[in-house]
Amino acid sequence: MADNISESGFDLNQVDRLLTTTRAVRKRLDFERWVSDELLFECIDLAEQAPTGGNDASRRWMVVRDQDIKNKLGELYAEVGTLFVDARGRLDGTGHEKEKVVSSSAYLVENFAQAPALVMCAVWGIHDNSGKPGLFDSAIPSAWSFNLALRSRGLGTAYATMLNEKRDEVAELLGIPEGITTLVCFPVAYTKGHDFSPVPRRSASEITYFDQWGFTRQKPSEDGTARIVDGQGIVVEIDTDARPRKVWEVASDITTPIEFSDELKAVRWITEGETTTGSIFEGTNSIAGRNDWTTQCTVTAWKERQTFEWRTTDIEEPGSIWRFDIAEQGAGSRLRFSMLIGENNNRSSAMATADPNQEQNVINARRQVHKANMQRTIEGIKSKVDSP
Ligand SMILES: Cc1cc2nc3c(=O)[nH]c(=O)nc-3n(C[C@H](O)[C@H](O)[C@H](O)COP(=O)(O)O)c2cc1C
Structure with a gap:
């Protein structure tokens, strides 16, 4: 592919490939391959460059490695995610437009705890529905940067939010104090192959x-x-x-x-x-x-x-x-x-x-x-x- 260098010096072929092919990865997560703490630190450092309301350093990250704790998080995730497992039973083989995503989501429900690391993005603050940008909103940009950083290094994940319906249980399990909001829990692993593609979206x-x-x-x-x-x-x-x-x-x-x-x-x-x-x-x-x-x-x-x-x-x-x-x-x-x-x-x-x-x-x-x-x-x- 010919070079496509932007005014600011970026290779747009690479940048655009990263932005258009960072997919929700579930069935192609390689649960057999170890992911180092070093790599997670690196991706979190990159993610922390994301904007933050009031330039406040209020994001916190949790990496869960302990298999017992992962299993418990997996059980909580499955309690919320049974709807995907049930829906898969109904949709498999029907050619329904949601068949693939439901099958993939159900797979993650059943295998959540197998990921070598479960990484949570959290933030100081409780969403107050005030309509003002709160600390809470600062977590989302960095969570996505974390996804991009993983993809650029051969890893993948899905932006898994279903544990938000189990916030109290998760807080108890992980010792998270009151006043902290957890937003997303990424099952992180290397991906099996790297050939992900852009998908049709509205223009x-x-x-x-x-x-x-x-x-x-x-x-x-x-x-x-x-x-x-x-x-x-x-x-x-x-x-x-x-x-x-x-x-x-x-x-x-x-x-x-x-x-x-x-x-x-x-x-x-x-x-x-x-x-x-x-x-x-x-x-x-x-x-x-x-x-x-x-x-x-x-x-x-x-x-x-x-x-x-x-x-x-x-x-x-x-x-x-x-x-x-x-x-x-x-x-x-x-x-x-x-x-x-x-x-x-x-x-x-x-x-x-x-x-x-x-x-x-x-x-x-x-x-x-x-x-x-x-x-x-x-x-x-x-x-x-x-x-x-
Ligand atoms: C706010 C939000 C919540 C999501 N929650 C979950 C989740 O709990 N479990 C899951 O497997 N995927 C979750 N996803 C991933 C979406 O299902 C995924 O982005 C969508 O199917 C499109 O796939 P793509 O990102 O590969 O294009 C979430 C994505 C977003 C943006």
């Missing part, structure tokens, strides 16, 4: 908002302002108690937004039969009670219980792209409703680009209107699916 452009909550841009802006050419969008999201199947029924019904948007007046299917990618419907908008425009919409993604996307006007040069995404969230769902303003075939982009000095203001004013309508729509969907 920055989907989850980064500029200047207003929910205002997205598809491409980086040249000068930091919102420009039509960069793909300006909006996202609103809501959690429901209802399962994806029920949310899908309402979100995939094209008439739903009429009830909640003060701009959409009517919709009707043009194509007949079952909806698929390529199906066409028509939407009519009204402003102040009069018909304003009618536009054709083409379905460009249709995945039951997950995704419904449509493009207005032209598929290649859409005036806008609208999309519902539904994902399981705990026992319910998270509904995401997003839209993107196209470069052409819509009035806002024509108005926005007419005067570059006003471009951002025009786009943002339009986005505030869309955002309000979209917010009402997802709240309306929630009230429909969550009502008994």
Whole structure:
């Protein structure tokens, strides 16, 4: 791989590999290989370079080596973790999206005490829910640095927090005084092989908002302002108690937004039969009670219980792209409703680009209107699916 040295002198190939491949390691922990105290000190020293609120030296680390104590911690961990062992029984062989992580977590539940070292990160202080950054929050950055330091040296771990549900028992077992919070207990071992890979995550452009909550841009802006050419969008999201199947029924019904948007007046299917990618419907908008425009919409993604996307006007040069995404969230769902303003075939982009000095203001004013309508729509969907 060619050198990729940053302005500050770092080899970005190496840095990025470390940042993108430090995974939760469980089944590939090598419990047979000894880990030295020296190496643990080294990784803790590195982790202690992390920021700390008030520059206060309040973090404490505990390394558990004694097999009896490890066994007791393992039993406590297993009391909380039985849910993973039970879930593994249900999911194994089903191809469920959580099958792998559940199987891996259950393995750790059964083998927690086998790690050559259990390393706990703790901090002086009790979380007071004051909303202010507390000492408590200082432990998290260093705990992650510890993970990275381990990975860089051929070791691995999982960010195991389930013992937090057994804080009193853990404190008693390890002689931890009152006023100390333990946050994470890392099962540390060398890894079997070092070929860990990045995993799919949402892209920055989907989850980064500029200047207003929910205002997205598809491409980086040249000068930091919102420009039509960069793909300006909006996202609103809501959690429901209802399962994806029920949310899908309402979100995939094209008439739903009429009830909640003060701009959409009517919709009707043009194509007949079952909806698929390529199906066409028509939407009519009204402003102040009069018909304003009618536009054709083409379905460009249709995945039951997950995704419904449509493009207005032209598929290649859409005036806008609208999309519902539904994902399981705990026992319910998270509904995401997003839209993107196209470069052409819509009035806002024509108005926005007419005067570059006003471009951002025009786009943002339009986005505030869309955002309000979209917010009402997802709240309306929630009230429909969550009502008994
Ligand atoms: C706050 C937090 C708590 C976690 N608690 C546990 C835990 O108790 N047990 C465990 O095996 N993994 C735990 N994990 C690891 C996650 O399960 C893991 O990061 C996730 O499955 C994604 O895998 P990846 O990190 O390899 O991408 C935790 C991670 C975080 C950030």
